[in-house]
Amino acid sequence: MISDQSKNYFSFYNSFKYEYFKFFYGKRFDKFFELIKYGTIPRPNYALGILMAAHQAKELDYKKISIIELGCWNFEGLIDIENYIHDIKKFIDIDFNVYGFELGTGHIKEETNPRNRLYELSGGDYTFKKKDNLKKLQFSELVLGDVKDTVPKFLEEGHLDEAPLGFIIFDLGFYTSAKNALQLLNSDSKRYLPRSIIYSDNNYFVLKNEADKAAFSEFNKEGGKMISPIGELAEQLSVSWNKWIFLGKRMYMLSDLKHEKYNINYEQKINKLINSSFSVTLKR
Ligand SMILES: C[S@@+](CC[C@H](N)C(=O)[O-])C[C@H]1O[C@@H](n2cnc3c(N)ncnc32)[C@H](O)[C@@H]1O
Secondary structure, three states, rough: OOOHHHHOOOOOEEEEEEEHHHHHHHOOOHHHHHHHHHHOOOHHHHHHHHHHHHHHHHHEEEEEEEEOEEEOOHHHHHHHHHHHHHOOOOOOOOOEEEEEEEEOOOOOOOOOOOOOOOOOOOOOOOOOOOOOHHOOOOOOOEOOOHHHHHHHHHHOOHHHHHOOOEEEEEOOOOHHHHHHHHHHHHOOOHEEEEEEEEOOOOOOOOOOHHHHHHHHHHHOOOOOOOEEEOHHHHHHOOOOOOHHHHHHEEEEEEEEOOOOOOOOOOOOOOHHHOOOHHHHHHOO
């Protein structure tokens, strides 16, 4: 089921194409990827993150991965995530744990750090309202409270030991919250894929010393794993659908060079589906 919020971005023609895919081509990786590439389905950025993570994990022989959304507002992102997992499981045999971290009362009111962009955002923005959405969730687990408290507890409980992090969405708004949530990426290598996928929604008009960007750059300065942009992802995808020119720049990989599976070679199916001449070069 697609969320009500996403349905606002789903034209009749595109929803027909999605139904057509499900009926005739539901088991085909390449056909699902086309829906992402051409921006046919809503939140193609979420679908891409889940697909990239599932593909990498399957190739590296993981049985289960975790998908995390940080900041869920009315839980419509989680509804869409569950929907795309349902699609992807038809052609990639892998299991998922899904977690949504949410405070419920919108951005924290007491925060005054200038990196939080208070000139645009305010405490209390995005308070949870659409209560009925909770009934639409089928298997996501909600982690309720301030990430400052819930993230350390979540790590302590060892959830990522059972299913390493495949894809994480940062949509908390404030720098302070993103900074606290980043502890999630700082744990033992075994709790991640060699290159877990990250999406940061916080980009439009965001300066380098603010919000997720500032928190990510501080994380990278600590050494260890690196949050890296993905070379040419936005540009190559934008040849097929122009909005990828900015959506693609919100996607990163958590590169963990010390990961025991970093060097394992496998077919880079998604690269090839984005740019078919990539494989032609290899064949020469
Ligand atoms: C922009 S909204 C998320 C929108 C959602 N991802 C979507 O696509 O519909 C930001 C959310 O982050 C939550 N939030 C902000 N600071 C938080 C914190 N420190 N801990 C947990 N949740 C927080 C807010 O309550 C709000 O619901």
